[in-house]
Amino acid sequence: MSLVTLTVLVAFFHISVGSDTPCLNHGGTCQDDSTSCSGNYVSNLCSGSASRRCCESSSDPCAAIGGICKDDHLYCAGSYVTGKCSGGTTNRCCTSHNNGGSDQSICDNIQVISRDAWGARGPTHVTTLNHRVHLFFIHHTDGHTCHSETECAGVLKGVQNYHMNSRGYNDIGYSFLIGQDGRVYEGRGWGVVGAHTLHYNSLAYAVSFMGNFMDTLPSPNSLNAAKALVQCGVNKGYIEANYSLFGHRDVGNTDCPGDTLYAEIRTWDRYNYTHSATIQ
Template sequence: MCRNYSDCERNQKKKWKGFQSNYTWAAGFIIVLLVLITLCVCITVLTKRKTNPPDDIEFEVPSYNFSFLTRAQWNARPPIETTRLSTPVPYVVIHHSYQPPACNNTNQCILAMRSMQNYHMDVQRWWDIGYNFAIGGNEAYEGRGWNNLGAHALHFNSVSIGICLIGDWSFSLPTAEDLLIAQQLIDAGVALGYVSPDYKLIGHRQVRETECPGNALFKEIQNWAHYSPFPSTHEDLLQVKELSKSVKEVLRKKAMKVNETDSVQNAQDIQKH
């Protein structure tokens, strides 16, 4: 019990200061704890992002020294499905579209890109436009991009990037600017780590029974750096060391079926004569 009012007031102030001290210590402890928890969460998230990059990196567009339109910019349809491409790839395959014809400006080329994607998805029943990239009107267009397996060269997609020069290049060549952009795009792929530094450049006809990329363009690319005369035709695919055993097994089975069909046809022809 207080002797007088002054003693009571002093005691009350001591109790209040003690309460304030305890409260301040507890609040400080809680703040420090919250800061440590926040730091741990941030470190965990940043580490996860660094070690596990997202599959969809559509918005992480590299900077090129030529005009480049992303899928969003040409209003591409979303893919039905995607499969990751193992990079760096050892081959680059050059194509021509044949149809649609050559485009001369952005609007025409956007229509060409949409036309190819619609044909590949709605008629061919592929997951997306087949090419990794396309070039026309002095601009490059993102198809499936660097990271996704293409559908441009049967049995050869897993080891290559497919680049299509929009138009029919059987008798004439794309513009000098388009040809330069194609080479610059390949160089960018090497610099970014998506294409092997010792890659081999080939035309589509070297891995498939087709006239693509057209006689004129095919003759042109034979003057480019890294052009490889091997494989010379699709019949050489079994000797391509980069192809997997499973792909080669499929090729062997197809070859056996073709040989069996030829043998039956030859026997029938002999019987007829």
């Protein structure tokens, strides 16, 4: 064998191994998927033909809990679990747990989609809100609305990117958000100071309806979800039982939460705006 031929073969070997790196990083082995795999086959991690796939061992921590390692900016129908995948910190295990992403630890009586399930970025800083609040604010995002869990995950990521990249927030600003599918989506969640209502972030939680509600109302399911969310906060001790509810415009120069939605919340039992001195 000539030196030139040997050099080419060595180079080819290195290229092949290098292109199999994603599989190797998952603790797997690239092989033809017609052969037996002791764990699960995963596509798009190996070089070569489409039938050459990554066999991840059943001893893989993520595969062992029925998950697949993927970048957590991608939508996960269940919940992301940390510490089960190799690679960077954003490479996490997407599982089918939490009843399709619904986290009962957040609220028992409604479907709340956890941050992990919709693929939230990690916050750059967290300030704990460790006392009951007596105020609750209603907002709208004044942007795209959504009607399914997948669609809402995309809207949420857009809102979070805007808040963090353009406005310099530590995280998505709202405590929770609601889609037209009637699901509640965890923003900063309970026990965390938000960035939703200037001067009131440490005194209140806030929910934002995804969409613009100047001329239309949110769906009945989403309105009911908002009411149930506040009651959940009361039941879990995050909100005072005698709380007062307001719209964002009650304390700021803004159209939020939209004319039609604002008219609606003014009919709710705990809406309590009479003049600015009421809110303290």
